[in-house]
Amino acid sequence: MASDCVLSVRDLSVDFLSPHGPIHALRRVSLDVPRGSIVGIVGESGSGKSTLSLAAIGLLANNAVVRGGQVLFNSADVLTMSKSQLRDLRGQRMSMVFQDPMTSLNPVLSIGTQMLDIQYRDHALGAVDKRRKAVAALRRVGIPDAEQRLDRYPHEFSGGMRQRIAIAMGLLGNPELLIADEPTTALDVTLEAQIIHLLRELRREFKGSILFISHNLGLIAELCDHVVILYAGEVVEQGTVQDIFHRPRHPYTEALLVCDPARIDEVRRELPTIPGEVPNLLEVPSACVFAPRCPKAFDRCRVERPLDHAIGGTQSARCHLATA
Amino acid sequence: MSALLEVGNLHVRFPLLGPIKARLAGVENRFLDAVLGVSFAVAAGTTFALVGESGSGKSTLGRAIIGLVPIQAGSVRFDGEEPLLQSSAAIAAYRRHVAMMFQDPVASLSPRLTVKSLITEPFVIHGMKGRNLDAEARRLLALVGLPADFAGRYPHQLSGGQARRVGVARALALSPKLIIADEPTAGLDVSVQGEILNLLSRLQRELGLTYIVITHNLAVVRHVSDEMAIMYMGRFLEHGPTRDIFAHPAHPYTHGLLAAQPHPDPDRRRENVELQGEVPSLARRPAGCEFHTRCPRAQELCRSTRPERQVLTPGHDHRCHFPLIGAVA
Numbered sequence: 001m002a003s004d005c006v007l008s009v010r011d012l013s014v015d016f017l018s019p020h021g022p023i024h025a026l027r028r029v030s031l032d033v034p035r036g037s038i039v040g041i042v043g044e045s046g047s048g049k050s051t052l053s054l055a056a057i058g059l060l061a062n063n064a065v066v067r068g069g070q071v072l073f074n075s076a077d078v079l080t081m082s083k084s085q086l087r088d089l090r091g092q093r094m095s096m097v098f099q100d101p102m103t104s105l106n107p108v109l110s111i112g113t114q115m116l117d118i119q120y121r122d123h124a125l126g127a128v129d130k131r132r133k134a135v136a137a138l139r140r141v142g143i144p145d146a147e148q149r150l151d152r153y154p155h156e157f158s159g160g161m162r163q164r165i166a167i168a169m170g171l172l173g174n175p176e177l178l179i180a181d182e183p184t185t186a187l188d189v190t191l192e193a194q195i196i197h198l199l200r201e202l203r204r205e206f207k208g209s210i211l212f213i214s215h216n217l218g219l220i221a222e223l224c225d226h227v228v229i230l231y232a233g234e235v236v237e238q239g240t241v242q243d244i245f246h247r248p249r250h251p252y253t254e255a256l257l258v259c260d261p262a263r264i265d266e267v268r269r270e271l272p273t274i275p276g277e278v279p280n281l282l283e284v285p286s287a288c289v290f291a292p293r294c295p296k297a298f299d300r301c302r303v304e305r306p307l308d309h310a311i312g313g314t315q316s317a318r319c320h321l322a323t324a
Numbered sequence: 325m326s327a328l329l330e331v332g333n334l335h336v337r338f339p340l341l342g343p344i345k346a347r348l349a350g351v352e353n354r355f356l357d358a359v360l361g362v363s364f365a366v367a368a369g370t371t372f373a374l375v376g377e378s379g380s381g382k383s384t385l386g387r388a389i390i391g392l393v394p395i396q397a398g399s400v401r402f403d404g405e406e407p408l409l410q411s412s413a414a415i416a417a418y419r420r421h422v423a424m425m426f427q428d429p430v431a432s433l434s435p436r437l438t439v440k441s442l443i444t445e446p447f448v449i450h451g452m453k454g455r456n457l458d459a460e461a462r463r464l465l466a467l468v469g470l471p472a473d474f475a476g477r478y479p480h481q482l483s484g485g486q487a488r489r490v491g492v493a494r495a496l497a498l499s500p501k502l503i504i505a506d507e508p509t510a511g512l513d514v515s516v517q518g519e520i521l522n523l524l525s526r527l528q529r530e531l532g533l534t535y536i537v538i539t540h541n542l543a544v545v546r547h548v549s550d551e552m553a554i555m556y557m558g559r560f561l562e563h564g565p566t567r568d569i570f571a572h573p574a575h576p577y578t579h580g581l582l583a584a585q586p587h588p589d590p591d592r593r594r595e596n597v598e599l600q601g602e603v604p605s606l607a608r609r610p611a612g613c614e615f616h617t618r619c620p621r622a623q624e625l626c627r628s629t630r631p632e633r634q635v636l637t638p639g640h641d642h643r644c645h646f647p648l649i650g651a652v653a
Contacts, residue, residue, distance in 0.1 A: 044516075188540055189581065190584045197597045222594070241590040277483070
């Protein structure tokens with residue numbers, strides 16, 4: 001399986017050290033990103049989706065401790081790479097688009113300077129060629145008058161344009177994997193639709209894979225091939241996008257789908273919710289993590305940790321009820 | 325039902341340059357028009373939704389209603405009076421009746437104040453001495469479904485949903501009649517979003533509140549609002565009962581916004597994007613219909629002549645030369 005996967009996360013556990021003790025942010029997380037596919041990670045705040053994406057690109061914060069597992073990028077473990085190996089990897093073979101285009105671009109450098117800077121590895125290319133490449137990248141993401149705009153500064157662009165620029169920069173090195181962490185959260189719906197459309201078109205062109213992180217189920221359904229559902233630091237369910245949206249097997253996935261107001265056809269004032277709160281990750285329940293909030297929980301769920309049950313070859317759910 | 329709030333032909337503009345600088349630079353229009361000729365009424369006990377992209381003027385309109393930004397022309401009538409034209413005492417009284425819930429639940433709460441101080445601060449600001457603030461804090465926390473011991477917490481100890489509840493409690497402190505909620509669910513997870521919306525609708529039923537909800541989330545608007553308006557560059561492009569607008573959007577912009585909503589269904593993926601481009605700069609308004617630069621149906625007339633407000637059915641109006649309704653019906 002791992003051979004045709006760009007990224008393969010195996011049993012990854014990450015703790016964050018805090019004054020109150022270790023926070024178990026990720027626990028035995030496994031997922032694969034097959035070459036050429038778009039994999040979506042869905043989770044609410046605190047589910048660990050950003051930690052997972054930062055671990056994948058080797059950018060975990062200083063207080064993070066990897067307790068076990070591997071992050072295999074083309075079969076090489078990112079977690080054991082040296083600084084110089086990571087430098088060769090990042091921005092070239094794997095790149096990232098962050099949530100907020102206001103803060104991910106340097107405000108005191110022009111777009112052109114930043115786009116030339118990140119081509120520092122290409123010693124063979126002269127400044128003129130690098131500039132030409134930057135212009136081509138901006139054109140590809142739909143920025144008009146790219147040639148003139150290159151000398152502008154980030155504040156001279158709108159939010160949507162800035163996110164396009166961030167995507168252009170991410171794709172400049174023709175990476176095998178693009179990680180997009182909530183790339184449209186700061187944008188209006190009309191721009192969001194444009195960015196999603198752009199990502200879909202770019203995937204066809206650059207033939208790489210995308211790891212798309214979002215809490216917006218609509219966008220996940222729109223864009224992804226595979227979906228991974230994270231809850232409180234664990235993968236509770238994963239499968240193809242059809243599996244997840246048409247045949248969810250984990251009660252948490254079901255509840256998430258039910259809560260989305262866009263899926264409720266008939267107009268109603270009282271909207272469904274998931275009662276209770278995400279467990280405190282300082283003391284993770286030893287049994288099923290979702291049991292305290294699960295409408296289907298029974299005695300076994302509160303004492304025994306469920307295994308990942310495979311369903312039909314493409315799907316798996318970490319739930320006692322998924323066996324049947 | 326009588327209207328609690330009536331906004332008539334409201335204009336808000338911000339000066340970009342001083343008069344002398346503008347003359348020296350040869351700039352004709354030194355103002356930025358954020359709200360242009362907006363009229364609507366909100367009946368007591370109902371919810372009115374203001375929808376639009378960033379920069380459409382929806383937040384400015386909300387702030388103008390409560391008097392946080394000066395009104396250039398037009399009127400804001402509340403309970404038949406025009407409080408913003410009266411003495412500062414009348415404005416203070418008006419602000420006890422109209423509360424505002426600001427965007428960003430965490431950032432709008434002072435990090436150095438406890439929840440109790442935050443939710444009872446309105447009493448202090450409005451000089452209501454002699455109140456038992458502890459009792460008020462308990463009452464407000466109970467109203468929004470938070471345990472009483474939250475009174476001693478600080479904002480950083482709250483989750484996003486809890487911070488939102490504190491924002492609701494603070495807005496409710498002076499028993500207002502109208503609450504203006506700016507993006508009440510932005511940044512919340514779907515499961516928590518439902519909780520906050522359910523809380524707001526329960527409070528509306530129990531306390532007879534009237535809401536103006538400012539949001540860009542159309543899925544939410546459909547469930548919570550009775551009437552809605554779609555704003556674009558400071559104008560209402562369409563305005564009417566929420567049910568009618570969702571069933572038969574008249575304006576191409578409304579249609580585009582509805583189409584831009586992602587469907588949580590992998591079998592209903594959209595192949596093309598209906599609304600291209602972005603909102604033009606307010607400093608350079610397009611001639612004619614301001615939406616023509618992005619409109620898929622724009623024609624010659626749209627580039628030259630601004631459409632006037634046209635009434636489709638009583639209560640449902642729009643500004644479009646070629647509304648979609650004619651084609652449908």
